Amino acid sequence: MKIMVFSSYMDAWNSVRPEAEMFIAIAQQGHQVTVVTQGNADYVARFRDQGLTVIDTYPTKKICCNTIKRLRHELKKDHYDIVYATNSRTIPNAAFACIGFPETKLVTYRGTVGGLYRHDPSAYLTHLHPRVDGISCVADKVREDVAKQVWSNKHNIVAIHKGHNxxxxxxxxxxxxxxxxxxxxxxxxxxxxxxxxxxxxxxxxxxxxxxxxxxxxxxxxxxxxxxxxxxxxxxxxxxxxxxxxxxxxxxxxxxxxxxxxxxxxxxxxxxxxxxxxxxxxxxxxxxxxxxxxxxxxxxxxxxxxxxxxxxxxxxxxxxxxxxxxxxxxxxxxxxxxxxxxxTLSVDNTAKQHLAFFKRLLTQSITSHKKPTN
The missing domain is CATH 3.40.50.2000 (Glycogen Phosphorylase B;)
Structure with missing residues (x-):
């Protein structure tokens, strides 16, 4: 599986480590992981030491044309199974970049309860964007909250606790x-x-x-x-x-x-x-x-x-x-x-995310099968 992670790793080491280490664990299981983030983030060195590819790109605003072009260039150059975007700045740019790449599944991350509403136009730039295929929520309460707002594919909203060591x-x-x-x-x-x-x-x-x-x-x-x-x-x-x-x-x-x-x-x-x-x-x-x-x-x-x-x-x-x-x-x-x-280990979180990604890809294969007579 080839996965693109689009996230910010500029926060304190303790804050970004659970997510970062999860993707390192996924790479250690034999999957190809490319991290799109700020090139001067402290975690970049560890990503590279662990064999992950790092692309130094991060949007300056919610819709950043240069970032979208860079992402689309990468998606055209190599087929990605999953694009995983994590915040209000990376999600809209990833969503627009993924248009025209139907085989690539866009997964977003949601970490809080509240603040996502159908009547809010800005929500359609993030988790309610029609290009989003699945949403990974940090807790079941978050999943329940998000499920009330999305219009379809509610079964593609899952709760996965972040893993720790x-x-x-x-x-x-x-x-x-x-x-x-x-x-x-x-x-x-x-x-x-x-x-x-x-x-x-x-x-x-x-x-x-x-x-x-x-x-x-x-x-x-x-x-x-x-x-x-x-x-x-x-x-x-x-x-x-x-x-x-x-x-x-x-x-x-x-x-x-x-x-x-x-x-x-x-x-x-x-x-x-x-x-x-x-x-x-x-x-x-x-x-x-x-x-x-x-x-x-x-x-x-x-x-x-x-x-x-x-x-x-x-x-x-x-x-x-x-x-x-x-x-x-x-x-x-x-x-x-x-x-x-x-229970809340990094390996468990990595396995749960991989299972979710595979389910989304299986749905894609099923939906593209031609009906038999």
């Missing part, structure tokens, strides 16, 4: 003594940005109910997380000095490794948060909400806890439970880690 997340825990945190303290971490949908305000409200736990500390990391509203909520907590606004950090894995529990309090719009997976890989239990794909990987009461959205009391109850049951918390974390190692 435990070795990626093994790191030294951060030294938190500068925050007056000791080894005896219980550490909660939440990594998010300032968007209301991330539910940080709900977590801060939960901290108000922890009145008998003076050594519980909350680390809040993320760009813009220290809004005036969040700061005000923090001051209303029983122990406001135990809430630490850290802002944007480049050492999130080290901070995560120092934590006892990770909390993802989102109220809407999630796909499959990377921070939940990072915590699971580090054997740290999570408290997550029912939004997005959280409940698809966190088993309530086994590898963490799943609570309803906007329920600060439930979050406080689960924090309290893990605080008072250290051994069970550690057992949950180990079970979460085992889930990543066995």
């Amino acid at each position: 435990l070795a990626w997340y093994q790191t030294q825990a951060a030294d938190l003594s500068i925050l007056n945190i000791t080894a005896d303290d219980f550490i909660i971490i939440c990594v998010a940005n300032a968007r209301p949908s991330k539910g940080v305000h709900v977590l801060l409200e939960a901290m108000q109910y922890l009145v008998k736990e003076p050594n519980i500390h909350l680390l809040l990391a993320g760009r813009g997380i220290d809004t005036a509203a969040n700061q005000k909520l923090a001051q209303q907590a029983s122990y406001p000095n135990n809430i630490h606004f850290l802002g944007y950090r480049t050492d999130v894995p080290e901070l995560m490794a120092a934590a006892d529990v990770q909390i993802q309090p989102s109220v809407s719009g999630e796909g499959l948060p990377k921070t939940v997976i990072e915590a699971m890989a580090m054997a740290i239990p999570s408290i997550v909400t029912t939004t997005g794909g959280n409940a698809e990987i966190v088993t309530d009461g086994v590898t963490g806890f799943v609570v309803e959205t906007n329920d600060s009391h439930a979050i406080a109850d689960k924090i309290n439970y893990l605080y008072h049951n250290h051994n069970e918390a550690k057992t949950m974390g180990l079970k979460a880690q085992n889930y990543i190692a066995t």
Whole structure:
């Protein structure tokens, strides 16, 4: 199978690695993979070291004539079975480039719930573009959301969780003594940005109910997380000095490794948060909400806890439970880690994508067969 991947690999290494390593795994299984991306992306060197072809092309806008011409040149030069495009800039350019190449199947990637609507004209440049043959969604909740919007071929929308490797997340825990945190303290971490949908305000409200736990500390990391509203909520907590606004950090894995529990309090719009997976890989239990794909990987009461959205009391109850049951918390974390190692592996993700690609190609062969008399 010959596959063209059209994506950006300019983000942080940890962010792009699950997708990048999946395609490296596909190449290692004997398939030809060409990556179309920015030539100065850090991952380019690894792609080439692993035998993948890299084309230095990336669109400057949603419809970039030079990019479309470059893609069409490549599609004319070599037959590709699959073109896989991943974002709002690569998908429209890939879609227009693939017109006139019916044997090539265009697959798009969708990672969030919401924001895709039939009444929105811009949606027809991405996942609703008539040239799109299949959509790979990061979680089943995302698949359900997308299926409500597409007009046909709903069976070609699949949910495939991104694969991971435990070795990626093994790191030294951060030294938190500068925050007056000791080894005896219980550490909660939440990594998010300032968007209301991330539910940080709900977590801060939960901290108000922890009145008998003076050594519980909350680390809040993320760009813009220290809004005036969040700061005000923090001051209303029983122990406001135990809430630490850290802002944007480049050492999130080290901070995560120092934590006892990770909390993802989102109220809407999630796909499959990377921070939940990072915590699971580090054997740290999570408290997550029912939004997005959280409940698809966190088993309530086994590898963490799943609570309803906007329920600060439930979050406080689960924090309290893990605080008072250290051994069970550690057992949950180990079970979460085992889930990543066995079920959410890179090889499993690669196999699932290949099966999806082959199904799309089989449909193409069937549809082109002449009827027999």
